[in-house]
Amino acid sequence: MIETKIKLNQSQMKRDFDYLHANAETAFNEVKTTEYLAGELDNMGITYERFDHMTGLIATLGSGHPVIGMRADIDALKQHYQGKTGVFHSCGHDAHMTIVLAVARYFQENPQELSGTLKLIFQPAEETVTGAEKVIKSGKLGKLDYLYGLHVCPESEVADHQAEPIILDAATRTLWVTIKGRTAHAGKPQLGANVIDAFSEINQQLRQISLDTAEPYSVTATMFHAGESSNIVPDNGTFALDYRTRTNELMAVLQEKIFAILKGVEKDGIQITIDGNDFSPAAIPSEKAIANMKTAIVNVLGQSGLVEPVVTPGGDDFHFYAYDKAAKNSTMLGLGCGLKPGLHIPAMTFNHDAILAGARMMIDAVRVTK
Numbered sequence: 372m373i374e375t376k377i378k379l380n381q382s383q384m385k386r387d388f389d390y391l392h393a394n395a396e397t398a399f400n401e402v403k404t405t406e407y408l409a410g411e412l413d414n415m416g417i418t419y420e421r422f423d424h425m426t427g428l429i430a431t432l433g434s435g436h437p438v439i440g441m442r443a444d445i446d447a448l449k450q451h452y453q454g455k456t457g458v459f460h461s462c463g464h465d466a467h468m469t470i471v472l473a474v475a476r477y478f479q480e481n482p483q484e485l486s487g488t489l490k491l492i493f494q495p496a497e498e499t500v501t502g503a504e505k506v507i508k509s510g511k512l513g514k515l516d517y518l519y520g521l522h523v524c525p526e527s528e529v530a531d532h533q534a535e536p537i538i539l540d541a542a543t544r545t546l547w548v549t550i551k552g553r554t555a556h557a558g559k560p561q562l563g564a565n566v567i568d569a570f571s572e573i574n575q576q577l578r579q580i581s582l583d584t585a586e587p588y589s590v591t592a593t594m595f596h597a598g599e600s601s602n603i604v605p606d607n608g609t610f611a612l613d614y615r616t617r618t619n620e621l622m623a624v625l626q627e628k629i630f631a632i633l634k635g636v637e638k639d640g641i642q643i644t645i646d647g648n649d650f651s652p653a654a655i656p657s658e659k660a661i662a663n664m665k666t667a668i669v670n671v672l673g674q675s676g677l678v679e680p681v682v683t684p685g686g687d688d689f690h691f692y693a694y695d696k697a698a699k700n701s702t703m704l705g706l707g708c709g710l711k712p713g714l715h716i717p718a719m720t721f722n723h724d725a726i727l728a729g730a731r732m733m734i735d736a737v738r739v740t741k
C-alpha cells in the first residue's frame with residue numbers, strides 16, 4: 372500500500388454531506404445544491420463554469436495532459452415516505468458530491484500530485500438519464516482522456532469495506548408506442564382493426580425473440596392501455612416496452628428485431644407510431660481506466676477490498692460520456708458501504724465512513740493516472 376494516509380478534512384466533509392443531504396432537489400431543479408457547490412469551490416479558490424440554462428457546473432484544476440474528468444451526479448428523487456411527499460437523496464448522490472468536493476480540496480492543496488488537468492463535473496439529472504448528454508452538448512466539457520465516476524452499491528452487490536473497479540451497467544431502452552386501428556361494432560369485428568389483437572400479436576412475437584448470446588437480456592411490455600366500451604372494437608391504444616442488454620452492440624441487434632416486429636403488424640388498418648424513446652448506454656469497459664481504479668482500491672482498502680464486478684440490470688447516464696466519445700477511457704467505482712435496504716428507497720442507510728474511503732480511492736485513481 373503506497374496510499375495509507377490521504378489526509379481529508381473530515382469535519383468539512385461532514386458539513387458538505389449534511390447540507391447536501393438535507394437540501395435534496397430533483398433533476399434540473401438542483402438550484403440550492405449548485406449554489407452550495409459553487410460556494411465551496413469559491414472558498415477553495417477553484418475556478419468553475421456553470422451551464423447556460425441548466426443547473427450543475429464544471430470545476431477545473433491544473434493544466435495540460437492527461438485531461439482527467441470526474442463526475443458526481445447531483446439530483447435526488449421525489450418520493451412518498453412516512454405519509455409525506457418529499458425529495459430524498461435515496462440514490463446516494465449526496466455522498467458522491469461530498470466525495471468529489473473532497474477530491475477538489477485535496478488537489479487544490481496538493482497540486483504537485485496531479486499530472487495534467489482535472490475537470491470535476493457536477494452533473495444534473497442523472498435520474499432522468501438526460502443530464503450527461505446535456506453536459507456533452509453544452510460544449511463546456513471538451514475531450515477527456517480519462518473519466519472516473521462512482522456510485523454507492525447495495526450491500527447485496529458489494530459488501531462494506533469493498534469496492535469494484537467498474538460498474539457493469541446494462542444498456543437500457545424504453546419505447547412509448549401508440550397503436551391506431553379501426554373501430555367497429557363488437558358483433559362485427561371483421562369490419563374493424565382491433566388494437567388489442569395487434570398488441571397481442573406484438574407481445575407474442577417479442578417473447579419469441581432469441582439472440583445469439585450467452586449474456587442475459589430482457590424485453591418486457593410494461594404498460595398497455597386500450598378500449599373504453601365493452602361492445603366496441605378499440606381503435607386506439609398505447610403501450611411501453613423496456614428492454615436491456617449487456618452491451619451496446621447487442622442493444623443495436625435487439626432494437627432492429629423489435630422494430631421489425633412493430634413494422635410487421637402494420638397491416639389491415641393497424642398503424643404504429645413511436646412517441647418516445649429513452650436510452651442509456653451500457654458500460655464501455657476501458658482496460659486502462661479499470662487498471663487505475665483497481666490500483667486505487669487496493670491502495671486504500673487492501674487486496675481484500677477489491678472484488679470482481681457484479682452484473683447489474685441497472686443503468687446510468689455516466690456511460691454517455693464514453694458512448695458519445697467525450698471520454699476515451701472511463702470507469703465507475705462501485706463503492707461498498709453496507710447500503711440497506713436498497714437504492715431509491717427513502718429509508719436507505721449506509722455506513723458514512725465509506726465516504727472517506729471513497730474519497731481516498733477517487734483521489735488515488737487521479738494520482739495514478741499519468
Ligand SMILES: [Zn+2]
Nearest residue numbers: 462463464497
Ligand atoms: Zn444514482
